[in-house]
Amino acid sequence: MDNVFTHLLAGLGAGLFAVFIGSPVDVVKSRMMGDSTYKSTLDCFLKTLVNEGFLAFYKGFLPNFGRLGVWNAVMFLTLEQAKGVFRG
Known part of the structure; x- marks a missing residue:
C-alpha cells in the first residue's frame, strides 16, 4: 500500500489542506499590505466578508494549489524515496 501513488496523493492532499487553511489569511495579509485604509x-x-462575500478569501485558489500541491507532492515523493534508500 505504501507506493508512489500513495505518496503523490498524500502530497496533493496536504497541499489542498494548506491552501484551504492558508488562503483567507493570505488574502487578508495581501490586502492589508496593499491598502492602508484598513484599521x-x-x-x-x-x-x-461584508463587501465581497466568503469566496473572496479564496481568490487565487487554483494558482496557490498548483504551487503548494506540486511542491508537497514532490517533497513527499522525494522524502519517501530517500527514506527507502537509507533504510536499505
Missing part, C-alpha cells in the same frame, strides 16, 4: 486585521477581514 486592523479584523477590520480587513470583516470588510472583505
Whole structure:
C-alpha cells in the first residue's frame, strides 16, 4: 500500500489542506499590505466578508494549489524515496 501513488496523493492532499487553511489569511495579509485604509486585521477581514462575500478569501485558489500541491507532492515523493534508500 505504501507506493508512489500513495505518496503523490498524500502530497496533493496536504497541499489542498494548506491552501484551504492558508488562503483567507493570505488574502487578508495581501490586502492589508496593499491598502492602508484598513484599521486592523479584523477590520480587513470583516470588510472583505461584508463587501465581497466568503469566496473572496479564496481568490487565487487554483494558482496557490498548483504551487503548494506540486511542491508537497514532490517533497513527499522525494522524502519517501530517500527514506527507502537509507533504510536499505
